[in-house]
Amino acid sequence: MNKIFFMALTGLFASTFSASAQEAGGIDQAVNEMFAAVTGPFVSLIFAPFPGTSFPWIVMWLVVAASLFTVYFGFIQFRAFRHSIQLVKGDYSDPNDAGEVSHFQALATALSGTVGLGNIAGVAVAVGIGGPGATFWMILAGLLGMASKFTECTLGVKYRNEYPDGTVSGGPMYYISKGFAEKGVPGGKFLAVLFSIFCILGALGGGNMFQANQAHAQIAGIVGDYPGWITGLIFAAVVFAVIVGGIKSIAKVTEKVVPFMGVLYVLAALVIILMNFNQIGWAFGQIFAGAFTGLGVAGGMVGALIQGFKRAAFSNEAGVGSAAIAHSAVRTKEPITEGFVSLLEPFIDTVVICTMTALVITISGQLMVDPATGNYILDGDTIQTVGGTSGVALTSAAFATAFNWFPYVLAIAVVLFAFSTMISWSYYGLKAWTYLFGEGKTKELVFKIIFCIFVVIGAAASLGPVIDFSDAAIFAMAVVNITALYFLMPVVKRELASYMSRLQSGEIKRFKH
Amino acid sequence: MSSKIVVGLDGSGSGDRAVEYAKTLARQIGSCELILVYIIEWSPFSFQTAEENAERHKRREEEIEAALNRIVNPTIEALKSDGLEVTGIVKHGDVADLLDRTAVETSASQIVVARASDAGFAKRLFGTSTANLVMHASVPVTVVG
Numbered sequence: 001m002n003k004i005f006f007m008a009l010t011g012l013f014a015s016t017f018s019a020s021a022q023e024a025g026g027i028d029q030a031v032n033e034m035f036a037a038v039t040g041p042f043v044s045l046i047f048a049p050f051p052g053t054s055f056p057w058i059v060m061w062l063v064v065a066a067s068l069f070t071v072y073f074g075f076i077q078f079r080a081f082r083h084s085i086q087l088v089k090g091d092y093s094d095p096n097d098a099g100e101v102s103h104f105q106a107l108a109t110a111l112s113g114t115v116g117l118g119n120i121a122g123v124a125v126a127v128g129i130g131g132p133g134a135t136f137w138m139i140l141a142g143l144l145g146m147a148s149k150f151t152e153c154t155l156g157v158k159y160r161n162e163y164p165d166g167t168v169s170g171g172p173m174y175y176i177s178k179g180f181a182e183k184g185v186p187g188g189k190f191l192a193v194l195f196s197i198f199c200i201l202g203a204l205g206g207g208n209m210f211q212a213n214q215a216h217a218q219i220a221g222i223v224g225d226y227p228g229w230i231t232g233l234i235f236a237a238v239v240f241a242v243i244v245g246g247i248k249s250i251a252k253v254t255e256k257v258v259p260f261m262g263v264l265y266v267l268a269a270l271v272i273i274l275m276n277f278n279q280i281g282w283a284f285g286q287i288f289a290g291a292f293t294g295l296g297v298a299g300g301m302v303g304a305l306i307q308g309f310k311r312a313a314f315s316n317e318a319g320v321g322s323a324a325i326a327h328s329a330v331r332t333k334e335p336i337t338e339g340f341v342s343l344l345e346p347f348i349d350t351v352v353i354c355t356m357t358a359l360v361i362t363i364s365g366q367l368m369v370d371p372a373t374g375n376y377i378l379d380g381d382t383i384q385t386v387g388g389t390s391g392v393a394l395t396s397a398a399f400a401t402a403f404n405w406f407p408y409v410l411a412i413a414v415v416l417f418a419f420s421t422m423i424s425w426s427y428y429g430l431k432a433w434t435y436l437f438g439e440g441k442t443k444e445l446v447f448k449i450i451f452c453i454f455v456v457i458g459a460a461a462s463l464g465p466v467i468d469f470s471d472a473a474i475f476a477m478a479v480v481n482i483t484a485l486y487f488l489m490p491v492v493k494r495e496l497a498s499y500m501s502r503l504q505s506g507e508i509k510r511f512k513h
Numbered sequence: 514m515s516s517k518i519v520v521g522l523d524g525s526g527s528g529d530r531a532v533e534y535a536k537t538l539a540r541q542i543g544s545c546e547l548i549l550v551y552i553i554e555w556s557p558f559s560f561q562t563a564e565e566n567a568e569r570h571k572r573r574e575e576e577i578e579a580a581l582n583r584i585v586n587p588t589i590e591a592l593k594s595d596g597l598e599v600t601g602i603v604k605h606g607d608v609a610d611l612l613d614r615t616a617v618e619t620s621a622s623q624i625v626v627a628r629a630s631d632a633g634f635a636k637r638l639f640g641t642s643t644a645n646l647v648m649h650a651s652v653p654v655t656v657v658g
């Protein structure tokens with residue numbers, strides 16, 4: 001194992017050097033191109049569209065899996081919704097377990113890893129290209145994704161490792177290797193290692209470089225352009241203080257401010273929606289009409305569907321396996337309870353927060369409509385907006401129509417969301433790292449330092465090929481994870497049947513009424 | 514039947530005075546058991562990082578052990594050597610809620626606590642644990658200054 005450890009280390013440093021060399025002024029353009037050439041086929045494979053469409057197969061892979069889990073578990077996301085909320089409220093928590101990680105805490109931790117740019121920028125991209133109709137498909141994908149989260153998070157708790165010192169490690173790599181071994185299916189170890197590799201790459205890319213990059217873009221948008229490495233160094237120093245220095249206070253502040261920002265965002269959206277309450281009916285009309293006719297968007301109904309499905313999947317990460325790592329820390333006698341709690345995650349992330357963004361953009365009138373036909377005016381593939389904005393800027397402009405100070409709040413929110421996503425992914429990456437190389441202070445430190453270096457690189461450079469590759473790695477996690485979920489879903493079904501019968505017979509007690 | 518008194522410990526000087534007062538009371542009553550309760554302030558609705566979550570069980574055990582070794586057990590020893598009947602509990606949660614609940618569960622006749630030892634803006638805004646306990650307690654409460 002040590003040999004692999006050092007080989008991987010050399011590889012990572014090599015890629016770090018190649019990246020900073022390129023940053024130094026394009027000297028090493030050749031290396032960059034080589035990197036793109038080597039990783040290109042992998043990226044193209046993951047994001048390859050179905051022939052003749054622009055629908056990436058990976059999005060279909062996630063949606064089909066979510067639909068299958070929904071049917072297989074008998075629409076669990078609707079049946080167990082009320083019970084999930086009771087669990088989060090602590091109605092079924094034994095008072096003697098007070099002081100352990102609560103269901104609420106696990107949910108909040110996992111949410112802070114997923115709520116972020118996807119909810120603000122991603123939705124604007126979806127609505128900007130697919131029109132309001134994309135919202136309908138986004139909500140549908142969010143509702144289906146709840147079943148994927150339920151499956152992976154139940155397995156995450158069931159097959160986690162508990163160490164003698166009382167700490168825990170869990171996630172897809174553990175349920176893949178242990179679950180496959182238990183069922184006598186070969187290849188578990190191989191898939192687990194593959195998952196861990198993708199998870200490390202995804203953590204450094206989508207969970208780190210992409211976030212640092214976007215945070216810098218936001219700050220630069222407000223204070224004016226300046227070199228990205230400055231943002232990178234500041235971010236890296238703060239991340240270093242939290243994950244290496246163990247400065248809990250910074251993490252504590254973020255973990256408190258991020259939910260506050262999330263609530264503020266939803267409240268602001270609600271206020272805007274209520275201020276225009278006479279348009280709510282119209283907005284939903286646009287969403288439904290657009291979902292099936294496209295209202296003139298590029299690609300029509302299919303165009304709206306692609307955008308909605310894609311952004312929902314990118315935002316809530318259902319099926320990717322990351323949430324299973326975050327949820328496995330809960331100390332519960334019933335792994336399935338954590339599955340119930342986790343199904344609220346795509347609901348909050350996609351069905352509530354993403355829909356709010358989409359409604360505000362629709363109501364704000366930023367999308368330009370041709371008065372003659374009632375269809376949207378297209379500018380190439382995207383819908384023309386009032387200020388020619390897209391992404392975060394479109395969301396920002398939509399909120400600014402009601403509150404002109406909101407873009408500043410939004411910028412702070414984006415930076416904080418990016419930071420909390422980084423902290424979450426540093427943990428996901430670390431767990432995959434220790435799965436491959438074993439636990440140990442030095443080994444963990446090596447990963448944490450690499451992680452901080454990548455913060456600087458991500459903020460400083462527009463490393464297109466590297467970021468493409470890391471994004472692809474996050475979705476490659478879903479290829480491995482969902483394959484494993486298909487093999488292991490009967491385990492979850494058994495847990496579900498047993499729990500439900502005991503819940504009905506009253507064997508599982510409710511402590512609060 | 515002997516009566517029971519729940520005593521709130523907080524590891525501070527005023528907490529010690531509460532214990533002293535409860536000792537005097539117990540002697541006056543004669544047959545009286547003291548139940549020492551040390552609460553580690555904790556909420557299931559706080560926000561934590563994934564790493565803190567993973568280590569939570571370990572930390573909880575450490576917190577309970579530290580409270581027992583440093584505060585609860587030494588006080589029990591001291592009171593036992595004075596010939597009193599004493600038990601001790603360490604719990605995580607809301608101070609006021611758990612002191613009251615312990616009193617109800619053990620059928621204690623009263624609660625003895627120290628006055629709030631720290632003041633500050635938050636305490637002024639939300640009230641101290643002692644003030645909350647006094648307002649919501651199910652049994653008589655004595656606050657020792």
